[in-house]
Amino acid sequence: MTTTDSPDHIPLQEPRLWRDDLWTARIIKNEEDDGWAVEMTRHGDPEPALVGPWTMGRDKKNPKPLDTPAFHTLVKTATEVIRRHEQQLHATLNKSVTVTARNDQRVRVALSIVPDEDNPSATLTAYDDADDSELASVNVSPAFRLTTSSATAWIESDYARPRS
Numbered sequence: 001m002t003t004t005d006s007p008d009h010i011p012l013q014e015p016r017l018w019r020d021d022l023w024t025a026r027i028i029k030n031e032e033d034d035g036w037a038v039e040m041t042r043h044g045d046p047e048p049a050l051v052g053p054w055t056m057g058r059d060k061k062n063p064k065p066l067d068t069p070a071f072h073t074l075v076k077t078a079t080e081v082i083r084r085h086e087q088q089l090h091a092t093l094n095k096s097v098t099v100t101a102r103n104d105q106r107v108r109v110a111l112s113i114v115p116d117e118d119n120p121s122a123t124l125t126a127y128d129d130a131d132d133s134e135l136a137s138v139n140v141s142p143a144f145r146l147t148t149s150s151a152t153a154w155i156e157s158d159y160a161r162p163r164s
Contacts, residue, residue: 015065023075027054027063036063040078050078056104095146098129101155109151114141126151126159135159 016027022043030037035056037053039048055064096110106129113122120142126135136159144150144162154162 013066016063018071022073023071023078025066025071027066028053038066040074042078048072049055049082066164070129097146097148097151099148099151099155101152103116106130107151107155108132109113109146109154111140111144111146115142123156124162126155138162143147 028110
């Protein structure tokens with residue numbers, strides 16, 4: 001058995017549990033009402049990427065069984081949820097502003113935060129907007145607020161390390 005053939009990764013198609021190489025769909029009792037929910041979990045992730053309502057079957061008591069089209073739709077939706085989450089996280093951790101310095105030089109200032117439970121860090125970097133060459137880089141507090149005015153002040157200080 002290879003690592004991808006572990007019991008949690010063997011393809012499976014049951015009425016309430018479907019699994020392929022990357023995803024597991026599980027129909028569960030909806031804790032909030034008398035209905036059913038489906039959770040989509042990417043293999044290796046600690047929590048489901050998607051949990052949503054699931055359709056009742058014809059008997060109005062049991063859930064409708066999973067099928068191929070439903071599974072593929074759930075995979076597509078869960079993948080999109082993860083992609084949006086990753087884009088939002090990237091946008092939160094990476095910011096930039098472009099300002100015009102005293103000499104009319106356009107400078108792009110970027111703040112890149114590295115989230116770490118024990119030792120978070122951040123780097124402030126200035127780039128010449130014309131050729132994207134690096135002009136300066138300093139470590140700053142992850143709490144540093146990058147704004148047009150903070151970027152301009154940093155440039156005007158000849159790139160001295162800003163105080164948080």
